[in-house]
Amino acid sequence: MSEHLAPYDSPRHRDETAIAGMWLFLASEILLFGGLFLIFVVYSHTRAAGWALGVRHTNLMIGGINTALLLTSSMAYTLGVDAARNENARGVILAGLSAAGLGVTFLCLKGWEWHTELADHLFPGPGFALGGPQAGGAQLFYSFYFLSTALHGLHMLVGIGLIGWICLRTYRGRSAPLIAMPVEVVGLYWSFVDLVWVLLFPVLYLIGRV
Amino acid sequence: MAPTSDPQTMQRSYLWQDGTLRSWLLTTDHKRIALLYMASITAFFVLGSLGAALIRLHLISPTGAILSDETYSRMFTMHGIVMVWLFLVPSIPVTLGNFLVPLMLGAPDLAFPRLNLISWYLFVMAGALVVYGLFRGGLETGWTFYTPLSTDYTQGRVLPVVAGVFLSGFSSIATGVNFIISIHQLRAPGLTWYRLPLMLWALYATSVIFVLATPVLSITLVLLAFEHVFHVGVFDPALGGDPLLFQHLFWFYSHPAVYIMILPGMGVVSEVVSTFCHKPVFGYRFVAWSSISIAAIGFLVWGHHMFVAGTSLYAAVVFSMLSFLVSVPSAIKVFNWLGTMHGGAIRLDAPMLYALGFIGLFTVGGLTGLFLASLASDVHLTQTYFVVAHFHYIMVGGMVSAYFAGLHYWWPKITGRMYPEMWGRTAAALLFFGFNLTFFPQFLLGYEGMPRRYATYPAQFQVLNVLSSAGASILALAYILPLIYFIWSLFRGARATANPWQATGLEWRTSSPPPTENFIEPPVVTHDAYDYAALDHPAPAPQAEPPHV
Numbered sequence: 211m212s213e214h215l216a217p218y219d220s221p222r223h224r225d226e227t228a229i230a231g232m233w234l235f236l237a238s239e240i241l242l243f244g245g246l247f248l249i250f251v252v253y254s255h256t257r258a259a260g261w262a263l264g265v266r267h268t269n270l271m272i273g274g275i276n277t278a279l280l281l282t283s284s285m286a287y288t289l290g291v292d293a294a295r296n297e298n299a300r301g302v303i304l305a306g307l308s309a310a311g312l313g314v315t316f317l318c319l320k321g322w323e324w325h326t327e328l329a330d331h332l333f334p335g336p337g338f339a340l341g342g343p344q345a346g347g348a349q350l351f352y353s354f355y356f357l358s359t360a361l362h363g364l365h366m367l368v369g370i371g372l373i374g375w376i377c378l379r380t381y382r383g384r385s386a387p388l389i390a391m392p393v394e395v396v397g398l399y400w401s402f403v404d405l406v407w408v409l410l411f412p413v414l415y416l417i418g419r420v
Numbered sequence: 421m422a423p424t425s426d427p428q429t430m431q432r433s434y435l436w437q438d439g440t441l442r443s444w445l446l447t448t449d450h451k452r453i454a455l456l457y458m459a460s461i462t463a464f465f466v467l468g469s470l471g472a473a474l475i476r477l478h479l480i481s482p483t484g485a486i487l488s489d490e491t492y493s494r495m496f497t498m499h500g501i502v503m504v505w506l507f508l509v510p511s512i513p514v515t516l517g518n519f520l521v522p523l524m525l526g527a528p529d530l531a532f533p534r535l536n537l538i539s540w541y542l543f544v545m546a547g548a549l550v551v552y553g554l555f556r557g558g559l560e561t562g563w564t565f566y567t568p569l570s571t572d573y574t575q576g577r578v579l580p581v582v583a584g585v586f587l588s589g590f591s592s593i594a595t596g597v598n599f600i601i602s603i604h605q606l607r608a609p610g611l612t613w614y615r616l617p618l619m620l621w622a623l624y625a626t627s628v629i630f631v632l633a634t635p636v637l638s639i640t641l642v643l644l645a646f647e648h649v650f651h652v653g654v655f656d657p658a659l660g661g662d663p664l665l666f667q668h669l670f671w672f673y674s675h676p677a678v679y680i681m682i683l684p685g686m687g688v689v690s691e692v693v694s695t696f697c698h699k700p701v702f703g704y705r706f707v708a709w710s711s712i713s714i715a716a717i718g719f720l721v722w723g724h725h726m727f728v729a730g731t732s733l734y735a736a737v738v739f740s741m742l743s744f745l746v747s748v749p750s751a752i753k754v755f756n757w758l759g760t761m762h763g764g765a766i767r768l769d770a771p772m773l774y775a776l777g778f779i780g781l782f783t784v785g786g787l788t789g790l791f792l793a794s795l796a797s798d799v800h801l802t803q804t805y806f807v808v809a810h811f812h813y814i815m816v817g818g819m820v821s822a823y824f825a826g827l828h829y830w831w832p833k834i835t836g837r838m839y840p841e842m843w844g845r846t847a848a849a850l851l852f853f854g855f856n857l858t859f860f861p862q863f864l865l866g867y868e869g870m871p872r873r874y875a876t877y878p879a880q881f882q883v884l885n886v887l888s889s890a891g892a893s894i895l896a897l898a899y900i901l902p903l904i905y906f907i908w909s910l911f912r913g914a915r916a917t918a919n920p921w922q923a924t925g926l927e928w929r930t931s932s933p934p935p936t937e938n939f940i941e942p943p944v945v946t947h948d949a950y951d952y953a954a955l956d957h958p959a960p961a962p963q964a965e966p967p968h969v
């Protein structure tokens with residue numbers, strides 16, 4: 211009796227329910243990141259000069275490339291959702307693989323960026339590289355930087371895993387009719403991860419740079 | 421009429437259909453998950469109560485009777501953390517809520533049955549982490565984890581405990597999502613929003629808080645752990661951070677969370693009061709919407725925990741006024757319950773006794789909340805035993821009484837057996853008496869200035885402290901009794917009929933205990949909630965009526 215009766219009237223009812231569930235979960239996620247953004251809102255004002263000093267030391271080049279990668283990835287996946295609605299399994303797999311591939315590239319670049327930053331002693335703590343009167347604010351910035359990119363990276367990992375799962379189940383179920391709902395649910399999540407980055411990018415790389 | 425719980429019904433019921441351990445641990449049946457949760461939170465309740473017992477024993481003597489100062493701090497921290505996160509926050513939603521939401525909706529299960537099982541496993545892992553941390557030394561921060569004590573000065577096990585509380589949050593979020601989506605999507609034909617039992621409105625409001633407040637606690641705990649592990653500034657002023665920011669984030673979750681710890685109880689009381697007066701709840705729509713407005717306004721009052729923490733006077737005035745506002749919907753509920761009882765033929769069975777206890781104790785707790793929400797009196801009362809008494813009146817006097825009311829009320833449905841009524845009434849009376857003896861003296865102590873969280877106190881406070889400890893032992897008895905007779909009733913209790921209380925909810929239309937699929941015939945709703953006239957004089961052939969939406 212491990213699988214209990216499904217409580218849905220029809221496939222449509224089931225799909226609506228799942229999609230509504232994902233939306234609600236994303237509302238919860240917004241508040242998770244919202245708490246983090248409060249750190250930015252407060253400290254970028256109370257410690258403006260030090261915060262800006264930190265922003266100036268981020269790698270705008272990598273940040274920019276990564277933004278482009280992620281936006282493209284999101285677009286690719288959206289094409290996959292479209293393919294799923296047209297019951298085009300090949301399209302779903304192709305779109306999923308490109309979306310996941312772009313995501314992995316993002317993470318590799320991000321990892322490299324972290325690596326250079328750690329080498330430059332930008333991780334807050336005793337050996338912090340930026341001295342002077344603004345060091346405290348800059349450390350707060352880098353606390354925020356590492357935490358928010360780590361949390362976002364974690365969400366990326368989950369998303370890439372989910373997309374992999376979508377590709378796999380689509381590949382395995384080629385012969386059966388394609389159900390678009392799981393593809394759409396994962397798409398909602400992936401767009402959200404993208405959206406978080408779209409907000410993080412200006413906060414980490416742009417605001418206070420000039 | 422559905423059949424009484426003869427042996428055949430028992431055989432077919434969710435309890436016995438497949439008895440292997442494996443089938444219980446992998447079940448996606450909301451009723452079984454409710455029982456898994458019930459076993460877990462009972463264990464945590466016992467653990468938390470042991471902590472309370474040691475605290476009260478210690479405070480018999482002004483110099484402290486049994487614990488060192490350090491151990492005392494760790495003891496009240498452990499008591500608070502276990503009781504809040506491992507018992508009260510999940511309590512009614514994950515047990516009675518899990519069991520009842522689909523039944524009250526006329527559905528075979530929650531919207532996401534597997535997510536429900538996952539939430540239980542998350543909760544168990546969370547509990548294991550917390551208990552591990554507590555037994556490997558515990559921590560001395562209090563349940564509020566204030567920084568920088570919790571990040572830089574603590575000598576306790578912050579990390580596993582915080583990780584456990586963090587995980588338990590995700591279990592709450594999963595439950596919240598499941599309830600909200602179920603109530604939107606799985607209502608039986610004819611079950612419109614204004615026909616929902618008030619329990620569901622209360623659980624809906626609770627779930628909104630689960631989903632929207634818990635993530636803020638999660639991120640706050642992540643920030644705390646980050647500061648603790650790397651010794652870098654987020655909240656620590658010595659490292660450039662702002663400790664008030666922690667308090668804002670923490671209370672932004674934790675004030676709404678105190679409503680997580682009362683709204684479900686209000687839902688239970690609405691059901692019980694209506695049933696035992698055999699009358700519809702007075703002002704149904706007001707009671708329903710008051711749950712929603714408590715949840716909504718509850719998000720706007722967190723600043724009242726920080727009146728003396730150095731926030732601006734203007735902020736304090738605004739938070740004070742909003743705190744007064746949030747008591748209005750609570751008062752609406754109390755008046756409407758009284759209005760329901762007015763002129764009713766009240767039956768004083770155990771669930772009703774517990775519910776009456778709830779109403780009285782919650783009222784005292786709510787009114788003293790207003791003392792604390794007034795700026796001038798809070799300066800005197802904050803950080804004293806007055807605050808301790810205030811929230812125990814609500815959380816223990818209110819919520820735990822409501823939990824017991826609900827357990828007694830739905831016990832026949834859950835188990836197919838009646839509990840012994842005389843013992844039930846005895847326990848309810850003991851609880852009311854023991855509770856007041858424990859906590860009323862604490863109002864007086866706080867008013868006279870005894871601070872909370874100290875291991876010792878001036879000798880002039882001893883009489884009241886001893887009274888309080890004496891009350892606690894009576895309270896303990898009132899909790900142990902049901903544990904005994906509930907277990908006894910599983911084997912020896914009289915068999916329950918489908919609807920032993922002549923109640924109106926859909927859950928009473930199926931057998932006790934229900935079959936795995938909840939309803940043999942999917943129900944169709946043709947009446948408002950609490951329509952006793954329809955129950956007492958059923959239409960000739962109710963099934964023939966067309967479902968209207």
Ligand code: HEM
Pocket residue numbers: 564678679681682724725743744746747750785786787789790792793794798801802803807810811814815
């Ligand atoms: C009627 C509306 C309520 C009002 C106006 C109110 C007001 C307050 C205020 C102003 C405080 C802060 C006292 C201080 O620290 O100086 C407080 C503390 C507290 N309240 Fe309430 N309260 C209300 C309802 C509740 C409910 C329903 C619960 C729980 C179910 C609750 C639980 C608590 C707890 C746990 C604390 C202490 C937190 C701590 O510092 O450890 N309150 N309340």
Ligand SMILES: [Cu+2]
Pocket residue numbers: 674675678721722724725
């Ligand atoms: Cu509060």
